[in-house]
Amino acid sequence: MAIAAKIASALNAHIGLEADASNYYLALSSACAEKKWTGCAKFFLAQSAEEREHLLKIFRYLVENNVVATVPEQKAPAVTIGSMRDLFAACLKSEQRVSASVTVLIDLAVSLKDYATNHFLQWYVAEQQEEEQLFQGLIDEVTLVGEGGTGIYLLDKSIGARAASS
Ligand SMILES: [Fe+2]
Ligand SMILES: [Fe+2]
16 A cells, blocks of 8 residues: 555654654763763663664655655754753653654554554554653652762663663
Protein backbone atom coordinates (compact mmCIF):
# COMPACT_ATOMS: atom_id res chain seq x y z
CA MET A 1 0.00 0.00 0.00
CA ALA A 2 1.34 3.39 -0.93
CA ILE A 3 1.85 5.86 1.88
CA ALA A 4 -0.69 8.71 1.83
CA ALA A 5 0.69 12.22 1.33
CA LYS A 6 -0.68 13.25 4.73
CA ILE A 7 1.21 10.46 6.47
CA ALA A 8 4.35 11.13 4.46
CA SER A 9 4.41 14.75 5.53
CA ALA A 10 3.65 13.84 9.16
CA LEU A 11 6.52 11.33 9.17
CA ASN A 12 8.81 13.93 7.65
CA ALA A 13 7.77 16.36 10.38
CA HIS A 14 8.59 13.71 12.96
CA ILE A 15 12.06 13.34 11.43
CA GLY A 16 12.46 17.01 12.39
CA LEU A 17 11.53 16.25 16.00
CA GLU A 18 14.08 13.44 16.23
CA ALA A 19 16.69 15.75 14.71
CA ASP A 20 15.81 18.42 17.29
CA ALA A 21 16.14 15.83 20.05
CA SER A 22 19.54 14.76 18.72
CA ASN A 23 20.70 18.37 18.61
CA TYR A 24 19.28 19.10 22.04
CA TYR A 25 21.19 16.22 23.64
CA LEU A 26 24.35 17.27 21.82
CA ALA A 27 23.99 20.76 23.28
CA LEU A 28 23.36 19.26 26.72
CA SER A 29 26.48 17.15 26.38
CA SER A 30 28.49 20.27 25.76
CA ALA A 31 26.85 22.15 28.63
CA CYS A 32 27.50 19.22 31.00
CA ALA A 33 31.13 19.02 29.92
CA GLU A 34 31.43 22.72 30.70
CA LYS A 35 30.15 22.04 34.24
CA LYS A 36 32.62 19.13 34.55
CA TRP A 37 29.76 16.64 34.74
CA THR A 38 31.76 14.33 32.52
CA GLY A 39 29.55 11.27 33.07
CA CYS A 40 26.46 13.21 31.99
CA ALA A 41 28.37 14.66 29.03
CA LYS A 42 29.12 11.13 27.86
CA PHE A 43 25.55 10.00 28.48
CA PHE A 44 24.07 12.85 26.42
CA LEU A 45 26.50 12.26 23.60
CA ALA A 46 25.24 8.66 23.40
CA GLN A 47 21.62 9.89 23.64
CA SER A 48 22.26 12.27 20.76
CA ALA A 49 23.53 9.42 18.59
CA GLU A 50 20.47 7.34 19.52
CA GLU A 51 18.12 10.11 18.44
CA ARG A 52 19.89 10.28 15.12
CA GLU A 53 19.25 6.55 14.73
CA HIS A 54 15.54 7.23 15.35
CA LEU A 55 15.63 9.83 12.59
CA LEU A 56 17.38 7.46 10.19
CA LYS A 57 14.89 4.68 10.86
CA ILE A 58 12.06 6.89 9.56
CA PHE A 59 14.24 8.15 6.74
CA ARG A 60 14.83 4.56 5.58
CA TYR A 61 11.14 3.66 5.97
CA LEU A 62 10.14 6.56 3.73
CA VAL A 63 12.76 5.81 1.08
CA GLU A 64 11.86 2.09 1.05
CA ASN A 65 8.26 3.15 0.42
CA ASN A 66 9.17 5.50 -2.41
CA VAL A 67 8.47 8.63 -0.43
CA VAL A 68 10.83 11.59 -0.56
CA ALA A 69 12.41 12.02 2.87
CA THR A 70 13.20 15.61 3.74
CA VAL A 71 16.20 16.78 5.71
CA PRO A 72 15.02 19.12 8.46
CA GLU A 73 16.34 22.59 9.02
CA GLN A 74 18.07 22.84 12.37
CA LYS A 75 18.93 25.61 14.76
CA ALA A 76 21.43 25.22 17.55
CA PRO A 77 19.42 24.87 20.76
CA ALA A 78 20.22 27.35 23.51
CA VAL A 79 20.61 25.44 26.75
CA THR A 80 21.49 26.55 30.23
CA ILE A 81 21.82 24.02 33.00
CA GLY A 82 20.70 24.75 36.53
CA SER A 83 20.26 21.81 38.86
CA MET A 84 20.71 18.21 37.71
CA ARG A 85 17.10 17.51 38.64
CA ASP A 86 15.88 20.35 36.40
CA LEU A 87 18.07 19.02 33.62
CA PHE A 88 16.47 15.57 33.68
CA ALA A 89 13.01 17.06 34.14
CA ALA A 90 13.53 19.11 30.95
CA CYS A 91 14.64 15.95 29.14
CA LEU A 92 11.53 14.11 30.31
CA LYS A 93 9.35 16.96 28.99
CA SER A 94 11.16 16.85 25.67
CA GLU A 95 10.63 13.06 25.44
CA GLN A 96 6.94 13.51 26.29
CA ARG A 97 6.60 15.91 23.34
CA VAL A 98 8.10 13.28 21.04
CA SER A 99 5.77 10.62 22.50
CA ALA A 100 2.78 12.89 21.81
CA SER A 101 3.87 13.23 18.20
CA VAL A 102 4.11 9.42 17.89
CA THR A 103 0.55 9.15 19.21
CA VAL A 104 -0.71 11.68 16.64
CA LEU A 105 1.10 9.77 13.89
CA ILE A 106 -0.46 6.47 14.93
CA ASP A 107 -3.93 8.03 15.13
CA LEU A 108 -3.45 9.31 11.60
CA ALA A 109 -2.14 5.99 10.26
CA VAL A 110 -5.01 4.04 11.82
CA SER A 111 -7.61 6.54 10.61
CA LEU A 112 -6.32 6.02 7.05
CA LYS A 113 -6.09 2.24 7.53
CA ASP A 114 -2.32 2.36 6.99
CA TYR A 115 -1.55 -0.60 9.23
CA ALA A 116 1.97 -0.98 7.88
CA THR A 117 2.89 2.48 9.15
CA ASN A 118 1.02 1.79 12.37
CA HIS A 119 3.10 -1.37 12.80
CA PHE A 120 6.31 0.52 11.98
CA LEU A 121 5.45 3.16 14.58
CA GLN A 122 4.90 0.63 17.36
CA TRP A 123 8.69 0.45 17.70
CA TYR A 124 8.60 4.15 18.62
CA VAL A 125 5.88 3.52 21.20
CA ALA A 126 8.15 1.06 23.02
CA GLU A 127 11.19 3.30 22.59
CA GLN A 128 9.40 6.35 24.01
CA GLN A 129 8.21 4.29 26.99
CA GLU A 130 11.83 3.36 27.66
CA GLU A 131 13.08 6.92 27.28
CA GLU A 132 10.43 8.38 29.56
CA GLN A 133 11.17 5.72 32.16
CA LEU A 134 14.89 6.41 31.84
CA PHE A 135 14.52 10.13 32.59
CA GLN A 136 11.91 9.56 35.28
CA GLY A 137 14.39 7.13 36.87
CA LEU A 138 17.16 9.71 36.76
CA ILE A 139 14.87 12.33 38.33
CA ASP A 140 14.06 9.85 41.10
CA GLU A 141 17.74 9.04 41.64
CA VAL A 142 18.82 12.65 41.87
CA THR A 143 15.93 13.33 44.23
CA LEU A 144 17.03 10.46 46.47
CA VAL A 145 20.74 11.17 46.39
CA GLY A 146 20.47 14.96 46.55
CA GLU A 147 22.66 17.49 44.86
CA GLY A 148 25.29 17.96 47.54
CA GLY A 149 28.93 17.63 46.50
CA THR A 150 29.38 13.86 46.96
CA GLY A 151 25.88 12.98 45.76
CA ILE A 152 26.25 14.69 42.45
CA TYR A 153 29.76 13.33 41.96
CA LEU A 154 28.60 9.73 42.45
CA LEU A 155 25.50 10.22 40.33
CA ASP A 156 27.50 11.72 37.48
CA LYS A 157 29.90 8.78 37.63
CA SER A 158 27.08 6.21 37.55
CA ILE A 159 25.35 7.99 34.65
CA GLY A 160 28.61 7.97 32.72
CA ALA A 161 29.06 4.24 33.38
CA ARG A 162 25.52 3.64 32.13
CA ALA A 163 26.37 5.39 28.84
CA ALA A 164 29.44 3.20 28.39
CA SER A 165 27.49 -0.03 28.87
CA SER A 166 24.54 0.82 26.59
FE1 LIG B 1 13.86 9.54 19.63
FE1 LIG C 1 14.35 10.12 22.87
